Amino acid sequence: MLGTGIIKGLVETARNFTGSYHDPARLTTVQYPEEKHPLPENARNFPFLVHDGDDPEKGLRCVACLICEKECPPQCIYIVAERDEKGKVIRHPKLFDIDISVCMSCQICLEVCPFDAIKMDTEFELSKHGRFEDLLLHKQQLAKSNDYYRQIHPTEAAEVDARLAEAKAKQTAKVTPAKPVGQASSLSQSQSPAAPPAPAVPA
Amino acid sequence: MNSDSLGPALADTPAKFQLTPKDSDTGELDGDLLEVSMGPHHPSTHGVFRMDVVLDGERIVKLKPVFGYLHRNHEKIAEGTSYLASIPYTDRLDYFNSMTNNWAYCLSVEKLAGLQVPERAEYIRVITAELSRLQNHASLLGFLMHDMGTMGTPLMYAFREREKILDLFESLSGSRMMCNYHRFGGCRVDLPPGWLDAAKKVVTEFPRFLDEFENLLTTNEIVMARSQGVGVLPKELAVNASVTGPMLRASGVNYDIRKVDCYGIYERFPFRVPLGDHGDVYDRYMLRILEMRESLKILEPALRDIPDGPIVDPKAKQRGLKPKPGEAYGRIEAPKGELGFYLISDGSTNPYRYRVRPPSLINLTILEDMCLGHTVADAVIVLGSVDIVLGEVDR
Numbered sequence: 001m002l003g004t005g006i007i008k009g010l011v012e013t014a015r016n017f018t019g020s021y022h023d024p025a026r027l028t029t030v031q032y033p034e035e036k037h038p039l040p041e042n043a044r045n046f047p048f049l050v051h052d053g054d055d056p057e058k059g060l061r062c063v064a065c066l067i068c069e070k071e072c073p074p075q076c077i078y079i080v081a082e083r084d085e086k087g088k089v090i091r092h093p094k095l096f097d098i099d100i101s102v103c104m105s106c107q108i109c110l111e112v113c114p115f116d117a118i119k120m121d122t123e124f125e126l127s128k129h130g131r132f133e134d135l136l137l138h139k140q141q142l143a144k145s146n147d148y149y150r151q152i153h154p155t156e157a158a159e160v161d162a163r164l165a166e167a168k169a170k171q172t173a174k175v176t177p178a179k180p181v182g183q184a185s186s187l188s189q190s191q192s193p194a195a196p197p198a199p200a201v202p203a
Numbered sequence: 204m205n206s207d208s209l210g211p212a213l214a215d216t217p218a219k220f221q222l223t224p225k226d227s228d229t230g231e232l233d234g235d236l237l238e239v240s241m242g243p244h245h246p247s248t249h250g251v252f253r254m255d256v257v258l259d260g261e262r263i264v265k266l267k268p269v270f271g272y273l274h275r276n277h278e279k280i281a282e283g284t285s286y287l288a289s290i291p292y293t294d295r296l297d298y299f300n301s302m303t304n305n306w307a308y309c310l311s312v313e314k315l316a317g318l319q320v321p322e323r324a325e326y327i328r329v330i331t332a333e334l335s336r337l338q339n340h341a342s343l344l345g346f347l348m349h350d351m352g353t354m355g356t357p358l359m360y361a362f363r364e365r366e367k368i369l370d371l372f373e374s375l376s377g378s379r380m381m382c383n384y385h386r387f388g389g390c391r392v393d394l395p396p397g398w399l400d401a402a403k404k405v406v407t408e409f410p411r412f413l414d415e416f417e418n419l420l421t422t423n424e425i426v427m428a429r430s431q432g433v434g435v436l437p438k439e440l441a442v443n444a445s446v447t448g449p450m451l452r453a454s455g456v457n458y459d460i461r462k463v464d465c466y467g468i469y470e471r472f473p474f475r476v477p478l479g480d481h482g483d484v485y486d487r488y489m490l491r492i493l494e495m496r497e498s499l500k501i502l503e504p505a506l507r508d509i510p511d512g513p514i515v516d517p518k519a520k521q522r523g524l525k526p527k528p529g530e531a532y533g534r535i536e537a538p539k540g541e542l543g544f545y546l547i548s549d550g551s552t553n554p555y556r557y558r559v560r561p562p563s564l565i566n567l568t569i570l571e572d573m574c575l576g577h578t579v580a581d582a583v584i585v586l587g588s589v590d591i592v593l594g595e596v597d598r
Contacts, residue, residue: 002424003424004422005421005422005423005424005426005427006423006424006425008418008419008422008423009418009419009420009423011418012415012418012419013356013419016360016415025408028363028366040370040373040374040377040395041374041395042373042374042375042376042377042392042395043373043377043378044377044378067522071285071287071288071522072288073284073288073289073291073292104291104295104381105378105381106290106291106294106381106383107377107383108287108288108290108291108383111287111391111521111522112287112521112522120377155395
């Protein structure tokens, strides 16, 4: 009979309408600014720089190796390495800018970074007044503590911490045999700052 | 032209309506025909796409698709950048199905560099691709119905389901649409704990949505009246124009790359290839519903049998990959059709030539043949049933 299909469809609509009052499967929206869906742990938005300890400047893990700058698909990272008085490059960034109006959140920088220095943030409410200057993030805005990283990506951060601790243990093991035999055990780590600055791991 | 001569001509052969001799001689319109530019900012064109339509009254006598408004130089950018850095750009081709885009690109790089994919990664690839197909078809049908004038109800139901699948993608890859998940020789990260159970839940609940959707629309008289016999694509024309995907199968040609090429591990799963009979808009609607049901048949065993193990070939180098000189073409059955990547390597870190075979663009080439003789309102749903994404058409 003509019209049965339409009536069948309307019944379905009515079921959804009434269901939206009592069935959570049919009412999936939330009132956004007041309520929020929890973010999954893997969520990513824009990159930030991890620093160890309390000082966001000294604690930066970044060594200005420029790998992420080269690999970044939209070329939104700009790095200048620090130099000492003699003009020799120090393994520390003088400038580290990310233009988040260009960044496409692909996390290639994170994958290629050999020092676990750059990670993805989850913050997404980032509207700003300035269209260009406010969206160009400098080192100061990008630096966030390792504790923050542990908070937003707990599983991943635990893996990274373990990996860095292992790397450090290996390095100290490598450094130790080079010392005179009798003194090896008595030397503390603080006496070997000449070694390549491995990212420090907080205890 | 007086009204006497126009009357019988319209009544007799509306489908074959041609320009009158006078018009085609001068190449100009004399007032009987109306040229309309539909788009580029028209809600029915699914993006920035324009149709130059010549109308006789309400009937279309000529239609020229115009695209290029979203051209982003994807292929040239990829030739200037490393193999790895192209993966996030492939997300942005067909932005509904970043997972399948990644897979097609990684497949051709793997062919080029001779990489193997571990078992677990193959399963993950099949799972993500089929989930991607589910959400693509669901949202496409929503859009198609929206074009027909259902004012959003089926679209909202479809998006409710799509949301669940996007949540899965987000918890897996970190991003809802721009997943950037597949890598050369495997996948980027392993499945997070509890992901498989969440995916199983989505898959078991999906048939309920499909039944609901079908109750709503399949036997709806208005949908049938609007779509049956509209935009017929004959078998021969579909094959000659190298149309692929659901468009081709709705015309009755049994060609599914998952069956023909058996890439990945598709030969392990029992699924059938649904075929259409008439090749009209209704067949394309129905075929996508059936394809979703078949996708569920792939997903259930895949989610059940997925083995443990590594997710990426340890020999595969992601950064600074330098394949030996040569060429490769990797293709997969993307939700929209045959998506292929053709790569030529000259041994350096970036491809010498990079070419995408976009299903949306090639499926769009027969738009005029499907629309001639129909009304403007029909052209809108014919375009909707082609399933285009302008990110892929223009690249």
